[in-house]
Amino acid sequence: MSQPYSIGTVGTPWTTQEKQHWLQAQSIKRSYRDNVISKITELKKTFTVEQYGSLNYSERIFDLFAIKSPNWDITKPVALVTGGVHGYETSGVHGALEFIEKFGQHYSQSFNLLVLPCLSPWGYETINRWNPHTIDPNRSFYHDSPAQESQMAANYLAQYDKNILCHIDLHETTDTDNSEFRPALAARDGVVNHNWNIPDGFYLVGHTQKPQADFQKAIIEEVAKITHIAPADEQGKLIGVPIEQFGVINYDGTKLGLCMGVTNAPFVSTTEAYPDSAVATPQLCIDGQVAAIKGALNYLIKTPL
Template identity: 60%
Template sequence: MNKIYHIGTVGQPWGDAEKVQWLNEQTIKRSFFDEVLPSINALKAEFDIEQYGELNYQQISGKTYPLYAVKSRNWQSNKPTILVSGGVHGYETSGVHGALRFLQTKAKAYSTTVNILVLPCISPWGYETINRWNPEAIDPNRSFGANGKATEALQAKAYLTGLKQSFALHIDLHETTDSDNSEFRPAKAAQDGSVNKNWNIPDGYYTVDDSEHPSPALQKAIIDAVSKITHIAEADENGKLIGEPIQQLGVINYAKASLGLCGSVTDAPLVSTTEVYPDSATATPEQCIQAQVAAVCGALDYLLSQN
C-alpha cells in the first residue's frame, strides 16, 4: 500500500513553507546527552576522543550537539586503518549503539593490529527526534558527495579529509525499519513531488556493497559472522531486497559515490553498509547491537586474513 504524505501537494516539490511545517512537527523523543554522550566519555581511559565539530541547533531544539571521533591509541603507519561510522541516520538505533559496543568490547583487542577510528553518532539531532533527515529536511546519507548539503555529513567529511589518512576498510552501520515505508519514503516522495512506491521491508540482516567498487568476499565474510547472531534476509519474490537485485545471500549493491553515501567518504577498497532489521518479530534490540558488532568484527577478520 502506497501512502500519500500529509504535508505538501501531490506532484509539487516542497518549498520553504512545507519544510517549516515538517520541522515544527518534530519532537525530542530520547536523549543523545543521556544515552550516547556518557558512553563516549567513558571511553576516554582507553581511547583518544576528538571533537571534530558541533551542530548549533539552539534555535531549533535549544541544544548544541558536539560531534566526536574515537581513536585507538598508538597509531602506527605500518598498520591498516579502519573506519566505523554510526548514526548517519540518527533514528537507526543499533548503528549508534553498535559502534559504541564495538568500542566497549572488541576494539582494544583489534587495535594491536589495526588503527581504529569510530564516528559513533554523526546525526545526534536525528537520534533524539528519531529521524532520517536533519532539521533542514536533508538526508545526511545523500550528502557525502561533491554537492552535499547536510551539515552532519559535511563536518564528518571535512574531519576525515583533514586527517590525510588512507583507509583499508570502512563499515557504515545502518538499519532498515518498518518506518522506512510508513514515514520516511512517503515523506521523501512528498518533498520531491514524486509518487512513492513502497518496497518490501526485508525481514533480517543484509549488507550493501558498492557497485562501483564491489568487494563480494568481504560481504560474504560479514554475512557469515552476523548469521551466528541473527537471521539473514531472504530475497523477495522478485529476487530483490528493498527493490535492488540480490547479488548473493543477504547482499545488494548501490553506487555509493554517485549517490553521495557515507560509504564513499574514504578511499577504502573494502566498504560495506550494514542493514539490521530491528522490527523483526524474531530479533531483539540487543541482538541488533550484537549483529552490528559481529559485522565489524567479521569485516576486520576478513581484512586481516588478506594481509
C-alpha cells in the same frame, strides 16, 4: 503505493513553508547526551576521543565525536566505523559504541580504529532520517554538501583517507521506512511514492565500484552466527535491488552520495539490521552490528592483501 503524506499537496514539491511545518511537528524522544555522550565520556579512559565538529540546531548545540585507538601507529591501516548517519537507526549508533568498548583494544593490535558513532545527533534525538532542513545526510556526501553532518564528517576523515583500508557504515532498514520516511520523501519532492518490500533480516550493501564479494561474504557469515540474514524476495531482490549473493546487494555509494563512498577505502560495506522483525530485540540488532565489524576485520587480518 502509500497514502498521501500529511504535509503538502500531492505532486507539488515542498516550499519553505511545508518544510517548516514538518520541523515543527518533530519532538525530542530520547537524549543524545544521556545515551551517547555519556558512553563516549567513559571510553575516554581507554581510547582517544576527538571532537570534530558541532551542530547548532534550534539554539541547541550537538557536539560530534570520533573515538580512536589509544596508540595510533602510522604503520597500521585505518579501519573506519560510522554509525547514526541516519539518527533513527539505533543499533548503528550503539553497535559502534559497543564494538569499540568490548573489542577496540583487541583490534587496535592490527588496525588504527576510527569510530564516528553518531553523525546525526538531532536525528537520534527526534528519531529521524533527515536533519532539521529535511536533508538526508546519507545522500549528501559530496562536495559542498548541504548537510552539515556529512560535510563535517567528510572534512574530518579527509586527513586519514589515504590510509583507510576499510569502512563499515552501520544502518537499519525499518518498517517506518515505508510508513513514514519514504512517503515524506515523496511528498517533499512532489513525486509518487512507491514503497519497497522491507527485508526480514540483516543484509549488506556493497559498493558497485569495489564490490569485494569475498569480504561481504565473510561479514554475512559472521552475522549469521548472531541473527538471521534476510532472504531475497520472490523477484530475487532486496529493497528493489537484485542480490549479488546471499544477503548482499550493491549500490554506487559514491554516485549516490552515501557515507560508504566518503573515502577511498578499498573495502566498504553498509550494514542493514531489521529491528522490527518478530524475532529481533534491540540487543540482538546491536550484536549483529558488532558481528559485522568483527567479520570485516577478521577477514582483513586473515587475507593477504
